[in-house]
Amino acid sequence: MKYLAPRHLPTLGQLLPDLGNPSPREIARYLDVTERTVYSWRAAGIAPKAATLALFWESSYGLSALDAELFNTAQVHRCLSESLGNEVKNLQSRIARLEKTGQFGCANAPFMRPINVMLLDSQRA
Known part of the structure; x- marks a missing residue:
């Protein structure tokens, strides 16, 4: 604590x-x-x-201490949020690349694409 x-x-x-x-x-x-x-x-x-x-x-001493603590906490959370956002973009890019590999009709078929796009792809094949 x-x-x-x-x-x-x-x-x-x-x-x-x-x-x-x-x-x-x-x-x-x-x-x-x-x-x-x-x-x-x-x-x-x-x-x-x-x-x-x-x-x-x-006093201003205490309020200043609280202000510094809140600012530092906000900075940590901002950095964490940016890091998680970058991770999401990376994972989305990897999923998109895997989905372009093809429709194989198996149990682990790509699931991130909308269903109607997947149906159109299967009708074209």
Whole structure:
């Protein structure tokens, strides 16, 4: 499992200005703690990791990390899609070449061509 939580978090002093310096009341309400708790965190310059993580994901730091992760994931899926598209074209080309080989009326006769084209071919023979 891949975890997106950062190994190194910005400090509380870096996060709060990035969030627009919310009031202790706003932070307390968001984190479901008391204002007194927020005041003590601000005075110490540090908060518990869970609170710092919650604020991190709301900040430009967290949004930037998510944006980078989503971009990279989209690039991987785009490349995979192109690769599969190339494989489909290759297989279609191989099937077309095999179908040109001929109608042999056997159990493993070409099946990718429309039925009406196959019937016309058999009527011509």
